[in-house]
Amino acid sequence: MNISAQDISKPVIKKTEVQTPKRTTTTESKKKAASKVVPQRKRNSSYSSNSNSYQPQLSDGEMYKKAMENYEKGYCSEAVIRLRKSAEQGNALAQNNLGVRYFDGNGVLQDDSEAAKWFRKAAEQGEATAQKNLGYMYYHGLGVSQDFSEAAKWYRKAAEQGDEWAQSKLGYMYEYGQGVLIDYSEAVKWLRKAAEQGDEWAQSNLGYMYENGYGVSKDYSEAIKWYRKAAEQGNATAQDNLGSMYRDGKGVSQDYSEAIKWYRKSVAQGNATAQYNLGWMYENGYGVSKDYSEAIKWYRKAARQGNETAKKNLRILNETW
Numbered sequence: 150m151n152i153s154a155q156d157i158s159k160p161v162i163k164k165t166e167v168q169t170p171k172r173t174t175t176t177e178s179k180k181k182a183a184s185k186v187v188p189q190r191k192r193n194s195s196y197s198s199n200s201n202s203y204q205p206q207l208s209d210g211e212m213y214k215k216a217m218e219n220y221e222k223g224y225c226s227e228a229v230i231r232l233r234k235s236a237e238q239g240n241a242l243a244q245n246n247l248g249v250r251y252f253d254g255n256g257v258l259q260d261d262s263e264a265a266k267w268f269r270k271a272a273e274q275g276e277a278t279a280q281k282n283l284g285y286m287y288y289h290g291l292g293v294s295q296d297f298s299e300a301a302k303w304y305r306k307a308a309e310q311g312d313e314w315a316q317s318k319l320g321y322m323y324e325y326g327q328g329v330l331i332d333y334s335e336a337v338k339w340l341r342k343a344a345e346q347g348d349e350w351a352q353s354n355l356g357y358m359y360e361n362g363y364g365v366s367k368d369y370s371e372a373i374k375w376y377r378k379a380a381e382q383g384n385a386t387a388q389d390n391l392g393s394m395y396r397d398g399k400g401v402s403q404d405y406s407e408a409i410k411w412y413r414k415s416v417a418q419g420n421a422t423a424q425y426n427l428g429w430m431y432e433n434g435y436g437v438s439k440d441y442s443e444a445i446k447w448y449r450k451a452a453r454q455g456n457e458t459a460k461k462n463l464r465i466l467n468e469t470w
Contacts, residue, residue, distance in 0.1 A: 229256040236267060244271035245279035252282075252291075261292030272303060280307035283316045288318075297328030308339060317343035317351035324354070324363070333364030344375060351385035352379035360390075360399070369400030380411060388415035389423035396426070396435070405436030416447070421454035428459065441466075 229250060235243035251260045265286045271279030284303035287296045301322050307315035323332045337358050341349030356375035359368045373394055376430035379387030394412030396402045409430060410444030415423030428447030431440045447470050451459035452470035463470050 177190070186349075206369040209270040226256060236270070239274075241271040241274040241276040241279065244268075245276055245282065248279065248282060261286070263292070265292035272306070275306075275310075277307045277310040277312050277315075280304075280310075281312050284315065284318070296368035297322065299328070301328035308342070311346075313343040313346040313348045313351070316340075316346075317348045317354075320351060321354065324358075333358065335364075344378070347382075349379045349382040349384040349387070352382075353384050353390070356387065356390065360394075361384075369394070380414070383418075385415045385418035385420040385423070388412075388418075389420050389426065392423065393426065396430070405430065416450075419454075420458045421451045421459075424448075424451035425456050425459045425462075428462075432462075 166349045226276045229247075232243050232247050232250065236247045244267045248264045248271065249255075250257050251264035251267065253259070257263075265283065268279045268283040268286060272283045280303045284300045284307065286292050287303065288300035290294065291457070293299075299321065304315045304319045304322070316339045320336045320343065321327075323329055323339065325331070327336075337355065340351045340355040340358065344355045351443035352375045356372045356379065358364055359375065360372035361367065363369075373391070376387045376391040376394065380391045388411045392415065394400055395411065396408035397403065401407075410429065412423045412427040416427055424447045428444045428451065430436055432445065433439065433442035437443075445463070445466065448459040448466075448468070449462050449470045452463055460470060
């Protein structure tokens with residue numbers, strides 16, 4: 150069972166909007182263009198990405214090397230027998246791995262309750278991967294009642310053992326007050342730990358915190374640094390945000406060509422905010438030749454994904470989506 154990272158992500162994405170600088174215009178269409186709103190930044194949707202979906206993870210362990218070999222050879226039934234025997238004898242790694250099999254329905258009937266049961270047995274023995282996996286089950290209410298407090302509890306245990314995904318997720322929960330009180334300083338603390346280990350979602354979200362001064366002093370240079378790290382790993386939200394930093398000249402010299410470059414990378418992954426931003430650049434001729442057909446094309450792509458600002462601009466232009 151593959152879990153889309155969209156499911157993991159944040160319930161509500163905070164956005165800030167900036168009014169387009171007013172300009173003297175001579176035609177009605179230009180007057181309308183000057184009134185449009187440019188979406189500025191978008192926080193990552195709780196680590197959502199088509200290329201980075203979360204999957205409860207296996208643990209390594211020599212004692213079930215044979216079971217893993219059996220899986221690779223397609224002998225799922227024999228592998229499950231070996232794995233279950235080891236798990237029932239109390240081996241935490243085997244317990245976690247058996248939980249993953251139940252989560253996936255790999256060699257057994259898919260059963261979230263059984264997955265959560267085995268994750269818990271391993272987690273209570275201090276197995277960090279199982280702690281993270283159990284936190285995930287509580288966060289989404291899979292096999293257990295949804296409980297953000299329990300999710301935060303288990304994510305914290307894994308995070309304190311250095312698990313970067315759990316650190317990133319715990320930082321997000323502090324940012325939004327899920328299962329814990331909102332605490333931007335704690336959010337930054339855990340996002341930084343994950344970001345320094347290379348987690349792209351933490352890097353992007355840490356950039357957002359620096360850009361907006363949440364839990365840290367506002368620092369556009371630091372925002373650029375972390376956006377770039379995530380963008381270079383292919384994070385679509387960071388690519389869009391980095392493009393907007395170049396568009397607005399925040400922390401870098403204003404460079405519309407660089408903005409276009411990063412927007413294009415983001416729209417290639419289907420990012421709706423970047424689609425809108427690219428359309429706005431075409432409408433206004435920033436970094437590209439002014440082209441209303443291209444602007445409408447990108448507005449429509451964004452609108453069809455639910456971008457309300459794109460819908461507004463299409464209405465102003467008397468276009469449908």
